[in-house]
Amino acid sequence: MRRIAILAEGAFRWHAAKTAVGVIRYSPDTTVAVIDSTHAGMDAAQALQGPVGRGIPVVKDINEALQYQPDTLLIGIAPRGGALPEEWRWQLQTAIEHKLNIVSGLHAFVSDDEQLRSAAASNGVTIWDVRRPPEKARVADFTPHREGSHTILLVGSDCGSGKMSTALDLNAEAQRRGLSSAFLATGQTGMMIANNGLPVDRLISDFAAGLVEEQVLDLSNRHDWVFVEGQGALNHPGYSPVTLSLLHGSMPDAMIFCHKAGQTAIDGYERCLFPSLNRLIEINEDAVSWLRPERRSKVVGISLITNHLNEEDARAAIAQINNETGLPVTDPLRYGVAPLMDALQQHFA
Structure with a gap:
């Protein structure tokens, strides 16, 4: 300590x-x-x-x-x-x-x-x-995860959309429910918290997916639930490569999508406007299906940042996105992640 x-x-x-x-x-x-x-x-x-x-x-x-x-x-x-x-x-x-x-x-x-x-x-x-990368080189070899394990990747509309915190909250909620779970850190803050993981944004691009795959395989062999911290966004003009490496390295069985209420463009790239949330969800699901079309990985819930809104507006934003996507929505900081963990367990039931 x-x-x-x-x-x-x-x-x-x-x-x-x-x-x-x-x-x-x-x-x-x-x-x-x-x-x-x-x-x-x-x-x-x-x-x-x-x-x-x-x-x-x-x-x-x-x-x-x-x-x-x-x-x-x-x-x-x-x-x-x-x-x-x-x-x-x-x-x-x-x-x-x-x-x-x-x-x-x-x-x-x-x-x-x-x-x-x-x-x-x-x-x-x-x-x-923390960001010093391992010297090891490993190309992904598309090894299936242990049957019965569930790998969950956090994806989102932008950087800073709550992917790390939601993964940590989900891991804690799973453990509160008596489930065998682990958190895989993929960025410097998560690594400081967990004292392990990979600085994915400093890995050589040819080896990023392979090193993520290695970590996920190890954790999924020892735990029933693995929550993988996401990075960047597929629609980000600067950081999409790291997101794709995580999607293909972790080969998630399901995903949770993270978003900041009211945001309409990539932060710092005001001309890079978001498509609809349903389209953003679709491109992440599609990216996994390129490699595994027979077993499509679905986004099963949405983590929403609302700390810039008052209580009434926060609840309205949650209701609006629930109506738009048909998915359970929560702000983990305000209301906890139980609805997301419920959705994940129901998805695999």
């Missing part, structure tokens, strides 16, 4: 600090402080304007965070470009000098920085670059 201080300088907000929020919500480790000088003096829930992070202090810098006796500094946001901002360097250096391990999901590897690597070696601490 780690005692974590999360570095989220200047960006500790619900969407901008997805890694920080995910670790606070789901990690079995204890978050003792969040570093963000722009929200210093608040607790994390006040800064996020929601229910997550009550009682966790937001502090101005690493020196103030050290008062809460962390043993790990975790970088909880992803600056544009994925490099380590120079203005953060002193905070990492100070953390290392105080014997804190470093956990980083940046695209630029902290352990490749000579100054920080030498400091870590001198102080006997570790640097975990």
Whole structure:
């Protein structure tokens, strides 16, 4: 069990600090402080304007965070470009000098920085670059999963649509029901929470599906339910390749579709408009059927983000999408994932 201080300088907000929020919500480790000088003096829930992070202090810098006796500094946001901002360097250096391990999901590897690597070696601490890919190469060989197991992939309309959190919630709900289940992390935040998984967005494209397949086969041999964290979206102009690798590597038996209520275009690509939700669902189902036409994988429920809406509007959005798609719809944060788990169990009954 780690005692974590999360570095989220200047960006500790619900969407901008997805890694920080995910670790606070789901990690079995204890978050003792969040570093963000722009929200210093608040607790994390006040800064996020929601229910997550009550009682966790937001502090101005690493020196103030050290008062809460962390043993790990975790970088909880992803600056544009994925490099380590120079203005953060002193905070990492100070953390290392105080014997804190470093956990980083940046695209630029902290352990490749000579100054920080030498400091870590001198102080006997570790640097975990979560996105560093395994050296192993494996091409998918289309091996069937164990009969009786159920692999569920989370897909969606965009990045940041709730795929990781819904997978984690479903895994927890399955275990509450006494089912044998596992969560497969495929991104840096999920890996920080689960302490295992694959950084799919850093894998060589020829091997991504194969390495996902290997992990799914291992988990499905040991568990009846496997919830695979999704990445990107098939309709995303930048990140569709990673989504296709997950679809074909995991070969899901069913899918849950994730979406933000009211969103009509890819975030940051305002000209890339969404087709209907039914069409978005269809293209994901079709992509699996290219390889397995005789056993079509279906989307059986929808996870909807409504935290930007009031209660009345949230319920109206859920009802509207239920009417549009004919599928069960819930906001896991507001109402839990029981309707989605019910739909999955009924689908395989």
